[in-house]
Amino acid sequence: MTAAEPLRLACIDAHAPPLFTRSPDGVTRQGYEPDAAALVAAVLGRPLEWAFLPWAEMVPAVQAHEVDGIWCGQGITERRRRHVDFTRPYAVFDESVLTRRGAGVTAPGDLRGRRVAAIAGSTNMALAETFPGAVTVPFDGGTDDVFGDMLDALRRGEVDAVVDDDVVFAPLGADPAFEVAFTVPTGNRWGVAVAKDRPDTLRRIDGALAAVIADGRLEKAWRTWIPALPFPLRE
Structure with a gap:
């Protein structure tokens, strides 16, 4: 056989x-x-x-x-x-915005003039581009760990926010460096x-x-x- x-x-x-x-x-x-x-x-x-x-x-x-x-x-x-x-x-997920703790972001309008990261060409970037006045920062999907790259950039202050599906930010709830600023009910189907x-x-x-x-x-x-x-x- x-x-x-x-x-x-x-x-x-x-x-x-x-x-x-x-x-x-x-x-x-x-x-x-x-x-x-x-x-x-x-x-x-x-x-x-x-x-x-x-x-x-x-x-x-x-x-x-x-x-x-x-x-x-x-x-x-x-x-x-x-x-x-x-x-x-x-799977079906909504999308969230992650910021450094205490950033004072609670809605899309709070991101005006701030640098918002997402994977280039992703649904998350498409959402980031709808935030009025936000400065989108696309991250190249050619790296081995683009998600980790975005979190590192946020931690270092190189960007002010990261957009991704809500599920991936859930484990960061106890991290003192970050907080979920808000969630958009986009219902992305995977x-x-x-x-x-x-x-x-x-x-x-x-x-x-x-x-x-x-x-x-x-x-x-x-x-x-x-x-x-x-x-x-x-x-």
Whole structure:
């Protein structure tokens, strides 16, 4: 019997709990996204394999069939749909603004003239660009840990705020350096990105995802890693 071909998925290797933590060995991962992906791989009967890539290299990798999909916080947007196809959502999140503690920011208008960081080309940057008078600072997705780079820049005072999905800021609540200034209820839907010329791959991953939503396994993984937020998906 021939061993099943691995389900090879792309993501950055960064510390962004509860979504994922940095891999200790370049193979294993912990967090909601790895657990959700493992459920899908199990339904497909394929071992799960991660390809750690900078943010900017993931879409080219899936288009070149170097990976089967991108499972890495990909908001489903029309701009991205021009380059890849998406499965149904496996998560839905709002977006928050993180500042240094005591910055006095409670609404978008408070960011006028302040430097606001987000990943270049992301849904978070699109939101930052709507803040009146804010000076947007795009961070290059070509680095190994762009999320960590933005937090470091905020800590050093090189930027005044960071925009990202609310879930990644939850673990920073006890950090005396930061505070969540406000949250915008954008309801970003995250899906698995697959090359446009691989409809069978998309259908299989989407079908497996539908199965683990329907039988409650995905909700169980969500409640394990993200208990503070209500599970947003129902079949």
